[in-house]
Amino acid sequence: MGDNVANLADYIEQHLRRLLDLAEGGAIEIQRRDLADKFNCVPSQINYVISTRFTAERGFVVESRRGEGGYIRIFRTHLDTSTHPFGFVNSVVGDSVSDQEMGDVLFRLKDLGIIDRRDELLIKGIVRQQSEDLRGRSASLVRARILRAVLATLLSVRRECEEDM
Amino acid sequence: MGDNVANLADYIEQHLRRLLDLAEGGAIEIQRRDLADKFNCVPSQINYVISTRFTAERGFVVESRRGEGGYIRIFRTHLDTSTHPFGFVNSVVGDSVSDQEMGDVLFRLKDLGIIDRRDELLIKGIVRQQSEDLRGRSASLVRARILRAVLATLLSVRRECEEDM
DNA sequence: CCGGTGAAGGTCAGAATAAGTCAAAGGATC
DNA sequence: GATCCTTTGACTTATTCTGACCTTCACCGG
Structure with missing residues (x-):
């Protein structure tokens, strides 16, 4: 117990949350490939982090686009569902x-x-x-x-x- | 809006929207060749932008003519928002x-x-x-x-x- | 007239780019 | 050792961009 050594997914989550805190308007945009490179992992790891940590229940909405100029955008919702039913x-x-x-x-x-x-x-x-x-x-x-x-x-x-x- | 635009198609869309906003009567006329030159791309890129972004569902009508004196016209359609929800x-x-x-x-x-x-x-x-x-x-x-x-x-x-x- | 010619715009398919999916392997926890 | 979470990579899908080829039209010379 206590401080469990965080795994990659946790680090990536932290990173994204920090970016979100800094961002105006509570929204950020990333490139999957770049982020994966930064953390030295396969791109699909990013999808894993997003689908397990940045869910609607936790108050996020995610939007993405493929192809040239592709991106992943994460928005903080007003809705924090742990406090709302x-x-x-x-x-x-x-x-x-x-x-x-x-x-x-x-x-x-x-x-x-x-x-x-x-x-x-x-x-x-x-x-x-x-x-x-x-x-x-x-x-x-x-x-x-x-x-x-x-x-x-x-x-x-x-x-x-x-x-x- | 700080919409960051990452690809050519988005730039062209933005450009056309700006023109539409400025235009009297919500309609513009362009030459495909000229626009393609301005954005340093092949003319068919313009068709791509129009067919993906200026659709009827999004509230536009497009009309064009080939040959000498050809053009592409884009009209914004209207929606009556005053009616009951x-x-x-x-x-x-x-x-x-x-x-x-x-x-x-x-x-x-x-x-x-x-x-x-x-x-x-x-x-x-x-x-x-x-x-x-x-x-x-x-x-x-x-x-x-x-x-x-x-x-x-x-x-x-x-x-x-x-x-x- | 009338057929040719050059100047538009249109279509389509393929290449390039970037993200998504899924299942299986690897680890942590109990 | 069973179960759950993480990590990986092969395969899939979506989007953009390009170029070769097609169609339409005004105008011109005969």
């Missing part, structure tokens, strides 16, 4: 959701103070609108997907709005 | 959406200042996450639904936030 949302929603279950989930979230009454109505409206022409199982699958997506959006946007004040 | 979103999204189309739609909305860079990435991430294990048509349908739902949420919440101030 992202995982929680995923755990309550499930893969298949009936209209009734949707109501229950939203009720719980409102009860917990995560969303308010207006959000509840808004979400219910959107989910219903987007699943209205579907029946049975496919409706439930779509509802689940949309519910998760909408909740994720709402939570991150809310947070942004709060910060803006 | 739902109607607006529906007019942009459609029933079936490829990943590429989603990218273009979000790009255009960002271009119009309706969403910002982070929204763009966030939404792309959410939609991809929710459609990642699907293939072909069903993926496109789900993408369309989720994209509509997420955009509608975002726009409604945004409005609320503004009202609250």
Whole structure:
């Protein structure tokens, strides 16, 4: 225990985090090849670091492009999901959701103070609108997907709005 | 925006956008040969830039003519943003959406200042996450639904936030 | 007229560049 | 020694850039 000697992946993570701290706007751009050279490893190691450490759950979004002028960009999101119920949302929603279950989930979230009454109505409206022409199982699958997506959006946007004040 | 541009195609795109911004009536006319000379590249590079960056999805129409007195004209198309969020979103999204189309739609909305860079990435991430294990048509349908739902949420919440101030 | 000619722009496929994927091997931890 | 995390490299995919070849058009000489 104590100070475990960090491995390569940890060093690369540290490096990227330092860059992010220094960067204006909480975003950085790197070349995969260059970074791999700097750390004397194969390029795919960079992908490993990014996919294990710079995830949405940890508050990052990553964007990349191949070919000439290619890059990897890492953005810090406003959303820190360890303090915000992202995982929680995923755990309550499930893969298949009936209209009734949707109501229950939203009720719980409102009860917990995560969303308010207006959000509840808004979400219910959107989910219903987007699943209205579907029946049975496919409706439930779509509802689940949309519910998760909408909740994720709402939570991150809310947070942004709060910060803006 | 500090968009760092790393390749020729991006430079040419930027140049054309600047011209469009300056132009009265949101339209410009260029000579392919001249532009290629200016950027020291083959003429077909211009076609590449136009066909990848100035698409209908991104809000442009392009018209050209060969032969003596030939030209390429680029027009910016307009989008009515004053309508209700739902109607607006529906007019942009459609029933079936490829990943590429989603990218273009979000790009255009960002271009119009309706969403910002982070929204763009966030939404792309959410939609991809929710459609990642699907293939072909069903993926496109789900993408369309989720994209509509997420955009509608975002726009409604945004409005609320503004009202609250 | 009318067919030729040169001046545009268009198409397509291949090379070059850079990132992504995946599975298997290697280590650490319990 | 079982399991989980890391590291590697062979293979895949995406994007850009180029050049050879094609099409369209105005104009000109006969």
